[in-house]
Amino acid sequence: MVKIAVLGYGTVGSGVVEVLNTNHDSIAKKAGEAIDVKYVLDLRDFPGDPIQEKIIHDYNIILNDDEVRIVVEVMGGEEPACTFVKQALMAGKHVATSNKALVASHGAELVAIAREHNVNFMFEASVGGGIPIIRPLLASLTADEIEEITGILNGTTNYVLTKMGEDGLEYEDVLKKAQEKGYAERNPAADVEGYDACRKIAILASLAYGHQVDYEDIYTEGITKITEKDFLYAKKLGVAIKLLATCSRSGEKVFAMVSPxxxxxxxxxxxxxxxxxxxxxxxxxxxxxxxxxxxxxKLPTASAVVADVVEEVRHMNTNIRLTWNPEKLHLADMKEASHRFFVRVSGSVSDKGEQVSRIFGNVSFVQAVDGEFGFVTENMEEKVFDEKAAQIDGVLMRIRGNF
Amino acid sequence: MVKIAVLGYGTVGSGVVEVLNTNHDSIAKKAGEAIDVKYVLDLRDFPGDPIQEKIIHDYNIILNDDEVRIVVEVMGGEEPACTFVKQALMAGKHVATSNKALVASHGAELVAIAREHNVNFMFEASVGGGIPIIRPLLASLTADEIEEITGILNGTTNYVLTKMGEDGLEYEDVLKKAQEKGYAERNPAADVEGYDACRKIAILASLAYGHQVDYEDIYTEGITKITEKDFLYAKKLGVAIKLLATCSRSGEKVFAMVSPxxxxxxxxxxxxxxxxxxxxxxxxxxxxxxxxxxxxxKLPTASAVVADVVEEVRHMNTNIRLTWNPEKLHLADMKEASHRFFVRVSGSVSDKGEQVSRIFGNVSFVQAVDGEFGFVTENMEEKVFDEKAAQIDGVLMRIRGNF
Structure with a gap:
């Protein structure tokens, strides 16, 4: 039997306990040993809840208990999570985490500490919740050089954009509904400004290219400026508007970006x-x-965390190789990245169409309502687009495109 | 440096050599050691091709060469592949294969032999070509009990059905085009009759439930009876027709089926x-x-084979746990499985609608042309459907549905 400790009894932490209880026997079969929670670290008490007998408030009890072989960190946030995880690894305990902020900022360092102590630091749940992506990238796509990773990595923004597109509603109205349904936080900035997706693509890019990609270096644009009107044009163009987080390699250059x-x-x-x-x-x-x-x-994320725990039980005495060099990968200037651009301009095609065509060359116009029109450019570098767009009066909006 | 031998220099075998050459350095980095092909076993010679210097015709050279740690079996077919693989495992060599016929028939046995000799038998490429599915199932979805796996597992039939739906063509015409383009074999039976998908779902079901699922036990229906007319109804219903291979658990019962x-x-x-x-x-x-x-x-499949080789290099002295009990899993009678059914009947709704409604209860009618009509039933057991359908005159076609 393997004893584990869970740090944090919030949504994911209680999910981890639930997954281990519900599928206890099948998990034991796959891991080769039963997995049991010995401690749950939380500031709170849970009187009346069966978990209470495992609740402790002092992390040193876990660190000093040699019976605890695996620590599950699901508290979120950088501190004290980072300190706790380091201490666990240095004490020879494996760690599984769902904490994207921790992994994006300290992943390379924690991977190195784990190797030094012949244990594993795993973080499948930090990107894509229940979707297996980290392990496939590290253990299944190893014969390939990764040319591109592009993801819809944030459920809140995808819900908002989907609803805006389907129901023809404005951003603010859909966001309010999403908050009521619990799909969006009361303070939604981390989601709607793209910060969450940015940390996730930083992790994926680091793993794809083997070097630290700092999330602060990634150009990030959220969905707050997308309007009902943009979806009217999208419908005419037969396209969807999605918040995409992407990284790609072109020769020696690596680009990364979060943007609608x-x-x-x-x-x-x-x-x-x-x-x-x-x-x-x-x-x-x-x-x-x-x-x-x-x-x-709760359960999809917990499923990914527990799958990491199972892998750690199977590799109790082996560090699984993982290349995440702390040496920083310098991203290429996103102004050199190429896309198509959809642009909305006030006025009419009959007034301004000629000017647009003269400046941008070959474009497709999209006629619309309310004293404005839209057009779509060919593929061009971002900086070229910026120069050209500056020459047009009354540009209302631009959305990058890949269609 | 790890030396490997490749059995068979056909499409996949030459792809394996190409992947290892093209991505040699990045693969070495991920595996921790360079991987080099020492021998290629083939009956043929390839004069003028750089591979010729590695070509051998006697398998014993590979078996007796202790420097060869990994054998890649990409010959296809059950024999001599099975004998060769067993001999390799018993000689303490790891094996990676793309051979679904071998894995479906002998997987449990080969997994056991590998464990006995502390090596690994890997077969990611046997299902889904380049799609990582075997390793995700075995190493990422371990916290879950698998309720259902449903796949489009055969590209030839999916191409044919897609083209029939898009272009309104008959089966025979699309098949002929697919053969011309190399998407379908000259003898297409293994694909169009569903045998290929059947072996693949047998492998996935065995891994999902941990027991041998014999492909001979799986009810298999191909696409040869699907007509242009079925797609006319599908369009009206807003549904797609796909050849699905599926297995699912309902209580203690496991169902498996291949069917449009x-x-x-x-x-x-x-x-x-x-x-x-x-x-x-x-x-x-x-x-x-x-x-x-x-x-x-060629390359997607070879990518999956080489990824298995990389995992084997990383686990050179460790057998990775994998539950595939040779004890047979007895599938439930597919007559007890429930679906909706789409049915085409000669005659008109005005003549036969009342009879259909009396027998089937709540159905949705789909009016059509040419002296026939269609209807869709509620969810019901296959055997119940059969009894009811036998009471209706002029049933022309039935297609199972999940919509």
Whole structure:
């Protein structure tokens, strides 16, 4: 029997206990040993709850108990999570975490400490919730050089954009509904400004390219400026608007970005709706693959954490190789990245169409209502687009596109 | 440096050599050691091809060479592949294979032999080509009890059905085109009759439930009876017709089947078109997940084989736990499985509608052309459907549905 400790009895922590209880026997069979929770660290008490007998408030009890071989960190936030995780690894305990902030900021360091102490630091649940993506990337796509990873990595924003598109509603109204349903936080900035997706793509890019990608370096644009009107044009163009987090390699350059994008019906992410997440990966041998599922939620996330615990039980005395060099990968300037651009301009095509065509060359116009019109450019570098767009009066909005 | 031998220099075998050459350095980095092909076993010679210097015709050279630690079996077919693989495992060599016939028939036995000799028998490429599904199932979805696996596991049939739906063509015409394009074999029976998908779902079911599922026990229906007219109704119903391979658990019963199915737009497999494959998995904790990509082709398949080789290099002295009990799992009678049914009947709704409603209860009628009509039943057991359908005159076709 393997004893584990769970740090934090919030949504994911209680999910981990529930998954281990519900599937106790089948998990034991797959791990080769039963897995039992010995301690749950939380500041609170839970009188009347069966968990109470395992609740402790002093982390040193866990650190000093040699029977505890695996520590599950599901508190969230950088501190004290980071200190606790380091201490656990240095005490020769394996760690599994769902904490994307921790992994994005300290992943390379924690991977190195784990190797030094011949234990494993695993973090499948930190990206894509229940979707297996970290382990497939590290253990299944190893024959490939990764050309691109593009994901819908945030369920809240995908829900909001899906609803805006389906019901023709404004951003503020859908956000309010999402908050009522519990799909969005009361302070939604981390989701709607793209910060959550940014940390997740930083983790995936670090693993794909083997070097630290700092999330602070990734250009990040949220969905707060997307309006009902943008969806009117999207419908005419037959495209979807999604918040995409992407990294790609072009020669020696690695680009990374979080931004709303228009994608066509032939894009594998086009149909990923509501709170679902999906991650598209292109390998130089494999071609296109996609992983789809629930990117958040108590049990899906806990399922991924427990799967990490099972792998750790199976590799109790072996550090599984994982390349995450702390040396920083310098991202290319996103102004050199190329996309198509959808642009909305005040006025009419008859007034301004000629000017647009003269400046942008070959464009497709999209006629619309309310004293404005739209057009779509060819593929061009971001900085070229910026120069050209500055020459047009009355630009109301631009959305990057890949269709 | 790890030396490997490749058995068979056909499409996949030459792909394996190409992947190892193209990505040699990045693969070495991930594996921790360079991987080099020492021998290629083939009956043929390849004069003028750089591979010729590695070509041998006598398998004993490989078996007796202790430097060869990993054998890649990509010959296909049950024999001599099975004998060769057993000999390799018993000689303490790891094996990676893309051979679904071998794995479906002898997987449990080969897994046991590998464990006995502390080596690994890996077969990611045997299902879903380049799509990582075997390792995710064995190493990522371990916290879950698998409630259902449903896949589009055969690219040829998916291409044919997609083209029939898009272009309104008859089966025979699309098949001929697919053969011309190399998407279908000259003798297409293994694909179009569902035998290929059947072996693949037998492998997935065995892994999901930990016991041998014999492919001979799986009810298998191909696509040869699907007509242009069925797609006319499908369009009216807003559904797709796909060849699905499925296994699911309901209480103690495990069902498995390969059959054309109608699925609705909200089904994750609805949009999987052309030669792409996808596998939908439902876990009791995770909920729904899907894996999508290229189910066949030289480089995608070779990518999966080489990824297995990398895992074997990383686990050179460790057998990775894998539960595949040779004791047979007795599948439930598929007549007890429930679906909706779409039925085409000669005559008109005005003549026969009342009879249909009396016999089937609540149905939805779909008016059509050419002296026939269609209807869709509620969910019901297959045997109940059969009894009821036998009471209706002029039943032309029935397709199972999940929408």
């Amino acid at each position: 994008m228009m994608i066509g019906q032939d894009h594998p992410l086009y149909n990923v709706s509501g709170v679902f997440n999906a991650i598209f990966v292109r390998g130089n041998m494999l071609g296109d693959a996609m992983f789809y599922g629930r990117g958040a939620g | 199915m109608m699925i609705g737009q909200d089904h994750p497999l609805y949009n999987v078109s052309g030669v792409f494959n996808a596998i939908f998995v439902r876990g009791n904790m995770l909920g729904d997940a899907m894996f999508y990509g290229r189910g066949a082709g």
